[in-house]
Amino acid sequence: TPTKSEVVEFEVIATNYDGRDQKSFSIKTQNPLLAPKIKDTVPVNATEGNSYTYTLSATGKNPIEWSIPSGYSLPLGLSLESSGTISGIPNESGVFSFLVRAENFDGYDEKEITLKIYSKIPSITTTHLPSAKVGEYYSAALEATGKNGIKWQIIGNALPDGLRLNEDTGRIEGTPQKGGVFHFLIDASNTEGSSSVSLTINVSHPPTITSNILADGRIGISYRRALTAEGETPLIWAVIGGSLPTGLTLDSSTGEIAGKPIEARKFKFDISALNNDGMDTKSFEINIYG
Numbered sequence: 001t002p003t004k005s006e007v008v009e010f011e012v013i014a015t016n017y018d019g020r021d022q023k024s025f026s027i028k029t030q031n032p033l034l035a036p037k038i039k040d041t042v043p044v045n046a047t048e049g050n051s052y053t054y055t056l057s058a059t060g061k062n063p064i065e066w067s068i069p070s071g072y073s074l075p076l077g078l079s080l081e082s083s084g085t086i087s088g089i090p091n092e093s094g095v096f097s098f099l100v101r102a103e104n105f106d107g108y109d110e111k112e113i114t115l116k117i118y119s120k121i122p123s124i125t126t127t128h129l130p131s132a133k134v135g136e137y138y139s140a141a142l143e144a145t146g147k148n149g150i151k152w153q154i155i156g157n158a159l160p161d162g163l164r165l166n167e168d169t170g171r172i173e174g175t176p177q178k179g180g181v182f183h184f185l186i187d188a189s190n191t192e193g194s195s196s197v198s199l200t201i202n203v204s205h206p207p208t209i210t211s212n213i214l215a216d217g218r219i220g221i222s223y224r225r226a227l228t229a230e231g232e233t234p235l236i237w238a239v240i241g242g243s244l245p246t247g248l249t250l251d252s253s254t255g256e257i258a259g260k261p262i263e264a265r266k267f268k269f270d271i272s273a274l275n276n277d278g279m280d281t282k283s284f285e286i287n288i289y290g
Contacts, residue, residue: 005061005106020217035250036060037105038100041087044114046078047191048093049120049147057083058102065103066219069110072099073118079121086115093119121151121193122146124186129267132176134205138163142170144188144195155196160203172201179232179277206278207231209271213248216287217261227255229280240281241270257286264290 009026032133033035036058046052058064066084074080075096078088084102097114125143132138142165144150152170159165159276162177180203187196209229217223221246229235236254244250255273268285 003035013221017097018212031106033106034061034104034111036064036102036104038102038109038111041113043115045145046075046090046115046117046144047089047120048117051087051089052078053085053087056100056102058084060102061104061106063104067101067103069099069101074098075115079238090117093117093155095288109237118145120147120190122150122188122190122195124188124195125195125262126186126197126199129172129199129201131202131204132160132163134176134179134203137175138174139171139173140171142188143184146188146195147190148191149190150188150230151190152188153187154184155187156198156288157183159184160201163201176203179203204277205230205275207234207235207273207275207280209273209280211282211284214257214286217245217248218288219261219264222260223260224256224258225258227271227273229255231273231280232275232277234275236274237274237276239269242268242270245286248286260290264288 007026007028011022011024013020013022037060043054056066065082066080068074068080068155075092077091078086080086095114095116097112099110100113101108123146127143129140142152150163160176160178160182160284163172163174165172175265182201183198183199183240185196187194206228208231211227214216214225214249227237235250237250239250242255245261246263247261248257250257264284266287270281270283272279272281
């Protein structure tokens, strides 16, 4: 019973009364447990015209030699090194399947590999952009397949105020200044061609109550003060804690506090301003004198 992987060479001599013969032989013993096993892998996608490198891997005893079995071939422009590295500059696009072999002293393994090669003409793969918020820094990267050297530009409508597009990297960044839903057309181009896609950025603008101090009032004298807030309109105003001075009311649409006070004392209350993007609250007080 063989105990290790090796090649044993020996000679055999056969003799009889009339003479003898001698011949050399060799026996190769292998351990299947040390044979290569190609790891399940999905190669990184390639792009026509761009330099490509990807290294296959397998378990098993080294050294392991890699090759393409007879009857199969790599996409044009690529080659497989004996170390398992696929490299080169592909000059065709499409989806390609081929067989690879990993072999060592103890055996071999074969596996089908599928490689996708994108066209050298740009194709924008970004289909959705994250939402933004007024006053907060925003950054999002556009992505596209295609030969290197892609330039980006806006060719229809415009980005939200405060945002800009880097034509070399395809990154949109900045601080939005205005809320709303912004639709625009993006173009990606290189020396081989171009493609465009419509994208949208939703910029939210939750309310921020900007009023600070409310004027005091007097019993029986008309009182009118408008609360103010930044944010997308329409706003809905409400008293959510405490109470307004007796005789005054809050207009939920305009934020105006108005009426004739009928009770003298200090009134403390909490106000909320609500829109589709959020809510803000603030505490106020009004002194009513007799």
